[in-house]
Amino acid sequence: MKKKIIGLALTIAVVSALSTAAYASTYVNNEDVTSSVFTSSSNGYTLFPVRYLGEKLGCDVYWNPDDKCITVSKDDIHRDFYNGSAAVYDWEGNSYNLVTAPKLVDGNTMVPAEFYRDQFGISVIWDDVTSSLFINSENTYNWLVDTAEYKDAKKRKSQLTQDQARDRLYNAYDSTDQPYLKINDEGESSDYYYFFVLRYNDFTGYYVNWGDYKVNKNTGAVSKK
Known part of the structure; x- marks a missing residue:
């Protein structure tokens, strides 16, 4: 039953993507979270509350009020970063750059999904046909692209107006x-x-x-x- 519900929602997403360029959906762990998560954007990337997305993906998220450092950990991977800076640090002294800097929005530290992709190996797929983002949702994405509705939408999207x-x-x-x-x-x-x-x-x-x-x-x- 759950698969049928997801399938219906994704079919609607395909149709909606054809009728409006503003349509967008977000899937995390194969679940549509579009209406349940607050997002913002920066430099063309969608930003999510770091704790919301981190805990969904099985990470522990810590806030150090003394130095205002955010730490995200999963198993033996630990990453530190600060709002406003694209730099990310591991606990071995190495640094990495995010695709766009985290920022504070309404009291929430917002990070791009690509942070979890690049630092924790989480799958992140942007689908231009449905304007949807699939985070750790490869099964749902693979199912979607194999539907007749999606294939027809993709064909029409690539055609001349x-x-x-x-x-x-x-x-x-x-x-x-x-x-x-x-x-x-x-x-x-x-x-x-x-x-x-x-x-x-x-x-x-x-x-x-x-x-x-x-x-x-x-x-x-x-x-x-």
Whole structure:
């Protein structure tokens, strides 16, 4: 039953990703935590409360109020860092750099998920098709990319838009003699956009159909219908 619920949620994610670029979901340990975790962003990375994400991933998180140092530990791996600094230190004297510096937001120390990837070997996958982040959720991600809905969404995301197809057709003509293009059929279920090519007839005062053309959504190739 749980797998069916996850599957339904991910299918909805695929559909939502097609309708709005703002859509985003976050999965941790194969669980959708989008509505239960506060996030922020920095330099293009999503930041999570270090304690929330750390404890979800089986880490211990400590705060030292004297030197304001945050320590994250799991088994024999220990990492120290400070808000505002991208530097991370282990207990052997080595230092590493985070992809973006942690920051304090509403009393929460926020870190990128990549901190756990780079320092603790946790899988972090960003999926551009659904605008979703998968943290230690490879099983859910692998299931998702094998669905028919996802494959269809990925194909459509890589295709030309109608405006891009129109530009390809315009570019097939001399820049000083541009035709008027009218969409005939978006061809949503096919690999082509179809256009009427119309030119103005000065004698009659009407546009005349000069032919039907199609533009391949995948390659951009222009050809007569």
